[in-house]
Amino acid sequence: MDWLIMHSSLWVPAAVAWEAGKPLVIEEVEVAPPQKMEVRMKILFTSLCHTDIFFWDAKGQNPLFPRIFGHEAGGIVESVGEGVTELAPGDHVLPVFTGECKECVHCKSEVSNMCELLRINTDRGVMIHDGKSRFSINGKPINHFVGTSTFSEYTVVHVGCVVKINPLAPLDKVCILSCGISTGFGATVNVAKPKKGSTVAVFGLGAVGLAAAEGARVSGASRIIGVDLHPDKIQLAKQFGVTEFVNPKDHTKPVQEVIIEMTQGGVDRSIECTGQIDCMISAFECVHDGWGVAVLVGVPSKDALFKTHPMNFLNERTLKGTFFGNYKPRSDIPALVEKYMNKELELEKFITHQVPFSEINKAFDYMLKGESIRCIIHMEH
Numbered sequence: 536m537d538w539l540i541m542h543s544s545l546w547v548p549a550a551v552a553w554e555a556g557k558p559l560v561i562e563e564v565e566v567a568p569p570q571k572m573e574v575r576m577k578i579l580f581t582s583l584c585h586t587d588i589f590f591w592d593a594k595g596q597n598p599l600f601p602r603i604f605g606h607e608a609g610g611i612v613e614s615v616g617e618g619v620t621e622l623a624p625g626d627h628v629l630p631v632f633t634g635e636c637k638e639c640v641h642c643k644s645e646v647s648n649m650c651e652l653l654r655i656n657t658d659r660g661v662m663i664h665d666g667k668s669r670f671s672i673n674g675k676p677i678n679h680f681v682g683t684s685t686f687s688e689y690t691v692v693h694v695g696c697v698v699k700i701n702p703l704a705p706l707d708k709v710c711i712l713s714c715g716i717s718t719g720f721g722a723t724v725n726v727a728k729p730k731k732g733s734t735v736a737v738f739g740l741g742a743v744g745l746a747a748a749e750g751a752r753v754s755g756a757s758r759i760i761g762v763d764l765h766p767d768k769i770q771l772a773k774q775f776g777v778t779e780f781v782n783p784k785d786h787t788k789p790v791q792e793v794i795i796e797m798t799q800g801g802v803d804r805s806i807e808c809t810g811q812i813d814c815m816i817s818a819f820e821c822v823h824d825g826w827g828v829a830v831l832v833g834v835p836s837k838d839a840l841f842k843t844h845p846m847n848f849l850n851e852r853t854l855k856g857t858f859f860g861n862y863k864p865r866s867d868i869p870a871l872v873e874k875y876m877n878k879e880l881e882l883e884k885f886i887t888h889q890v891p892f893s894e895i896n897k898a899f900d901y902m903l904k905g906e907s908i909r910c911i912i913h914m915e916h
């Protein structure tokens with residue numbers, strides 16, 4: 536009973552999406568105390584990712600509203616529920632949309648990060664423990680989003696989705712490691728693993744693709760070929776180590792043939808970050824025979840089918856796919872934060888915009904117009 540006495544609801548501002556595609560509304564929301572294996576945290580900084588936009592737009596999926604979006608963030612633990620021993624109030628943390636229970640077959644596997652219990656679930660709007668939401672307005676429940684719902688001054692997250700990090704790390708920078716940047720960077724350094732001096736192609740130069748390029752730069756790749764339909768990405772991409780740019784629109788032949796010619800036989804590694812099926816096939820077919828590895832990161836449409844001649848495999852090309860950069864959130868992300876602290880990974884260049892929480896809808900505008908890579912939303916003024 537002690538838990539019930541110690542913990543009470545908080546009434547705080549949260550940005551509620553009442554309807555698909557409509558601007559968020561800042562509302563006073565009741566945030567219930569954390570239950571068994573849950574953590575309530577104060578969000579200090581959050582950023583907007585394409586996945587938020589995709590589900591807010593709710594085109595072609597089951598709409599789930601009202602809902603509090605947001606999944607890239609940095610904050611501080613306020614209170615913990617029953618059974619939480621690894622975290623305490625005051626800990627600096629990053630919530631992550633996919634978790635690590637540390638007990639399932641995936642968590643026990645050395646190679647997998649696809650936790651059975653806490654793997655991303657975009658259709659669930661409630662907590663696992665009791666199937667209820669921790670957010671409400673006048674008793675009416677508001678749905679969670681991917682277990683994080685960071686567009687709220689306080690949120691409740693399963694302990695398995697909370698990464699404890701170095702308290703000296705600036706949360707307004709490392710918050711972007713919650714999702715997109717880790718996804719792209721990890722796809723390169725953990726999965727593609729380019730050797731020093733190698734050639735890498737990156738398809739799609741949004742935040743994830745630029746992070747994949749940053750991974751290639753950090754790995755010492757000598758040529759990084761960026762592939763994108765928007766020529767205005769060239770200047771920006773250079774900051775992330777991209778040395779050459781290919782716009783498929785500038786060529787009559789398939790982009791894989793262009794890249795094979797540019798590199799006398801193909802790239803050593805390629806990373807696909809658009810989710811377009813044709814790009815996925817190009818990314819695979821543009822790797823060098825004998826040793827080339829292609830890594831798929833972008834999420835394809837429901838009906839997409841991957842078609843290539845099996846000879847491409849027999850000629851010793853490898854095709855892989857990865858999720859969240861193959862990082863186990865709780866075990867691996869603290870070390871990635873340290874990489875930033877040791878200046879081995881640059882985060883500032885991803886952050887193009889900043890807005891106060893009251894202007895969160897501006898962050899949506901910047902991303903919808905393609906102006907921003909990452910916009911940091913400051914919860915406090």
Ligand SMILES: [Zn+2]
Pocket residue numbers: 634635636637638639640641642649650651652653
């Ligand atoms: Zn697990």
Ligand SMILES: [Zn+2]
Pocket residue numbers: 584585586587606607714715
């Ligand atoms: Zn994301």
